[in-house]
Amino acid sequence: MRLVTVLVLAGTREGREIAAGLATRGMPVLASLAGRTRRPLDPGVPVRSGGFDGEAGFRAALDEHGITAVIDATHPFAETITGRTARICCEIGLPHLILRRPGWTPAPGDDWTRIKAEADLAAHVPRGKTVFLATGPQRLEAFSGLEDRRVLCRRIDPAPGPFPHEDGQWVVSRPPFSADDEMALFALMGVDVLAAKDSGGEDGRAKLEAARRLGLKVVLLDRPPLPDGAQVVETVEAALQWAEDL
Structure with missing residues (x-):
C-alpha cells in the first residue's frame, strides 16, 4: 500500500x-x-x-x-x-x-411529519403552541412564519446576542442527553412540537424517544x-x- x-x-x-x-x-x-x-x-x-x-x-x-x-x-x-x-x-x-x-426511521408510537425546508415548519405548529428547535442555531432565521408561537432553540455555547424571535429563548446545554433528560426538559418547557434534522446516529436519538414517550408531534427536516x-x-x-x- x-x-x-x-x-x-x-x-x-x-x-x-x-x-x-x-x-x-x-x-x-x-x-x-x-x-x-x-x-x-x-x-x-x-x-x-x-x-x-x-x-x-x-x-x-x-x-x-x-x-x-x-x-x-x-x-x-x-x-x-x-x-x-x-x-x-x-x-x-x-x-x-x-x-x-x-437517517432515522419511525418506531411504533412515533408521530412524525417530514418537511423539505425550514420554512415548511410553521404549517405544522399551531398558533399558541411551543416548538422546540433541536436543529442548532446556524439557520434559525430560515424557520420563518413562526409568529404567535413560542420558539425554543437549543445551542451548545452561550448565545452572542438576544433570541431573534420575540416570544422565544435559547436553551443552552451540552450533550450527551438521555431520553429521561429530554423528557424532563420538554415537560418543564411545555413543549408541544419537536423540530429536528434527520441527522441519524445514536447521539441524537434520545430526543425522538422522549417525544414518543410524551406523545409529542415531531417535525423532521429531510437531508439535503x-x-x-x-x-x-x-x-x-x-x-x-x-x-x-x-
Missing part, C-alpha cells in the same frame, strides 16, 4: 472515529474541525480548527499538508462544505469519500441531496477499508 495522507472532515462522532482508526493503522491523518463549539471533542490526531476560509484556503491546505485523499464525515446537513469538497476533489483528481450514517457521482459509505468500518485500499 502506498503512503496516503488523509484529510478527515471530522465534525461528527464517526469522523473522530475514522481519524483515530486511520492513526492506529499508521496512516498520516489530519482532522479538520469547524470550530463552532468552544470545547470540541479531541479526535486524538493532529487537528486543524476553524475551517478553511473558503475555496482558496481549502486548496492551500491540501497542498500545505500533502493531502492525498479526503474523507468527508461532516454533519449530514453541512451542505456547503460537502458540495465544495466534492467539486474540488473531482477537479484535481483527489480520491474522495463521503460517510453518511443512515448528496453531490452527483459521490462515493458514499454508511459506516466507519467501510470508510477505513476504503482508505486502506487506496
Whole structure:
C-alpha cells in the first residue's frame, strides 16, 4: 500500500472515529474541525480548527499538508462544505469519500411529519403552541412564519446576542442527553412540537424517544441531496477499508 495522507472532515462522532482508526493503522491523518463549539471533542490526531476560509484556503491546505485523499464525515446537513469538497476533489483528481450514517426511521408510537425546508415548519405548529428547535442555531432565521408561537432553540455555547424571535429563548446545554433528560426538559418547557434534522446516529436519538414517550408531534427536516457521482459509505468500518485500499 502506498503512503496516503488523509484529510478527515471530522465534525461528527464517526469522523473522530475514522481519524483515530486511520492513526492506529499508521496512516498520516489530519482532522479538520469547524470550530463552532468552544470545547470540541479531541479526535486524538493532529487537528486543524476553524475551517478553511473558503475555496482558496481549502486548496492551500491540501497542498500545505500533502493531502492525498479526503474523507468527508461532516454533519449530514453541512451542505456547503460537502458540495465544495466534492467539486474540488473531482477537479484535481483527489480520491474522495463521503460517510453518511443512515437517517432515522419511525418506531411504533412515533408521530412524525417530514418537511423539505425550514420554512415548511410553521404549517405544522399551531398558533399558541411551543416548538422546540433541536436543529442548532446556524439557520434559525430560515424557520420563518413562526409568529404567535413560542420558539425554543437549543445551542451548545452561550448565545452572542438576544433570541431573534420575540416570544422565544435559547436553551443552552451540552450533550450527551438521555431520553429521561429530554423528557424532563420538554415537560418543564411545555413543549408541544419537536423540530429536528434527520441527522441519524445514536447521539441524537434520545430526543425522538422522549417525544414518543410524551406523545409529542415531531417535525423532521429531510437531508439535503448528496453531490452527483459521490462515493458514499454508511459506516466507519467501510470508510477505513476504503482508505486502506487506496
